[in-house]
Amino acid sequence: MAEAVAPKVRAAQRRIVSTITSSGVLNRDGLALWREAGCGEWKATAAEIGQDLELLEVPYTIVTAFRFPLASSYNKPMRRGEEVRIARGDLTHLTRWMPSLKETIGDIPEDCHGWAFRLFQPRAEGMAIVNLALLADWPAWSKKQARAAGLVCAECDYDLRKFKDETRLPYDIRLPERPKTRRLACGQCCDHGLDEMERLAQLTGKPS
Ligand SMILES: [Zn+2]
Structure with a gap:
């Protein structure tokens, strides 16, 4: 990339690449990053991930999404969180910052499930x-x-x-x-x- 990239954009890129590497879920519909409600003390929240994506000009949505209850808590409610989702058609905006993702996207089988x-x-x-x-x-x-x-x-x-x-x-x-x-x-x-x-x-x- 020959163009000059502002340091804060570069920092956002580093954070996003590391977040996707550790917790990104890719399927037919696109890429998703889930954060349990109240996780902010330890990890970037969905809103913070969103701010980084805005800096990188990657379109996204944030939805409420539930995860299975913890194993130790039978009959307990599902864990609520927020999921940052980048639609498959928008992933080209992301691969610009994370070229290694291109291959992974190419490997998604056509009969792969989606989000729903x-x-x-x-x-x-x-x-x-x-x-x-x-x-x-x-x-x-x-x-x-x-x-x-x-x-x-x-x-x-x-x-x-x-x-x-x-x-x-x-x-x-x-x-x-x-x-x-x-x-x-x-x-x-x-x-x-x-x-x-x-x-x-x-x-x-x-x-x-
Ligand atoms: Zn049955």
Whole structure:
């Protein structure tokens, strides 16, 4: 690079390259960097990463994203954090500062997953499609971690992250006594959400 680069830009580049090397997650949709809420004392927060990306003129968004609970805390809530995301189409703005990334991007298989974990949610008025706000590395979680995050079928323990078998897609089938708690089941175990949709429709008094 022949052009003169301001020292503060150079410093931002160093920080971003090191952050991506240690915690970047790359997939079909782009690159993601997750930070647990309240991590600021030890690491750069999502907002600080964003400031560096602005200096480097790399477009990004910050979204809320959840990670599986800690192993020691069964039945504990998911860990909330913020994820800095750079869309795949914008990665060229980043490879300018981190040329080694080009090869890694080229190696992403076309059938690679993206950011979204999509599920079906039966509602009285019909079937909705919902995206879970998960940290981008959800496909790499162990089955135990996925179970703690509720990503296996509550009935048969099938790993719902596969998305290969169309008869076993994830549906949100809540227990009548816990209507506010998400509970996923595979299509085979819940008749593809149809019974649940009917139950909810009857609750609201609408004819189904
Ligand atoms: Zn099942």
